[in-house]
Ligand code: SF4
């Protein structure tokens with residue numbers, strides 16, 4: 001089987017770039033259908049900061065769906081979501097305004113109890129999905145970013161973690177307490193949800209490198225990528241960012257299981273040649289190497305600490321920690337012996353108060 005990935009330039013006109021990407025793939029919405037657009041809405045940081053999906057892309061998608069008489073819904077579950085957080089993030093990023101002005105509907109993932117689906121994954125046996133995810137055909141609209149836990153994040157992870165409701169995400173962190181297990185857990189969830197995905201459209205206009213997904217360096221590369229297959233899309237996007245996609249554990253796991261391309265050789269690029277960038281990898285990238293180099297390298301995995309000058313003592317890091325490794329004294333304190341280096345605390349802190357420290361080499 002061959003997979004297609006379209007790469008188009010973005011020069012300021014969202015509708016023209018999105019339409020160009022979809023036309024290149026030969027994809028069009030089914031007349032009168034109901035779609036859920038699933039952006040990456042990690043927190044209230046904006047698309048221009050390289051964190052969340054560009055509202056202009058979502059707005060263009062809504063316009064194209066409405067042209068075909070479709071219902072256009074938009075929803076996501078931010079990190080450590082609780083009732084009210086999802087709406088606040090959509091409003092804070094300008095996404096809510098874009099949705100309403102384009103004639104779309106906001107769906108609050110936290111507004112109803114999840115639907116727990118039993119699956120037969122290699123690690124995961126049940127998934128608390130947002131009900132909205134199960135009621136529509138999905139248009140996945142991820143952001144291209146580095147990620148301290150998974151090296152990179154794109155289309156596959158936006159579907160797996162992002163479709164799980166609120167605080168239930170932390171259970172996945174517990175199950176995925178090594179890079180290899182996390183990759184398996186992501187692919188277990190993805191294997192279930194992928195059949196519901198009609199299209200993947202990636203925002204690579206302003207991306208993030210370094211210690212993403214929230215406090216890395218924003219990188220404007222002005223591209224939009226599209227594919228019917230999320231794994232194929234990630235392979236091309238990560239190659240474009242300057243990393244061998246098979247160095248990303250979840251890509252390697254997906255390729256191993258054959259749910260999508262098993263290598264880049266099975267992908268046809270539409271609109272190439274593929275540009276090349278050199279994204280700075282997260283300082284935790286060593287963690288990926290530990291899969292191959294064993295326990296000596298694992299001892300070097302960076303640990304976390306807290307910057308008291310930035311910390312507002314909100315307790316969100318302690319709330320999301322799957323191992324109960326963070327205690328709120330006056331400030332948060334981590335028990336290093338319990339910490340599994342999942343970096344969920346780093347991801348959830350909106351104040352950049354959780355820091356990652358590389359251990360020095362033992363001499
Ligand atoms: S480190 Fe961040 S998330 Fe944790 S209490 Fe401080 S401000 Fe809140």
Ligand code: SF4
Nearest residue numbers: 321339340342343345
């Ligand atoms: S302290 Fe942070 S990195 Fe360690 S287990 Fe808890 S959430 Fe994960």
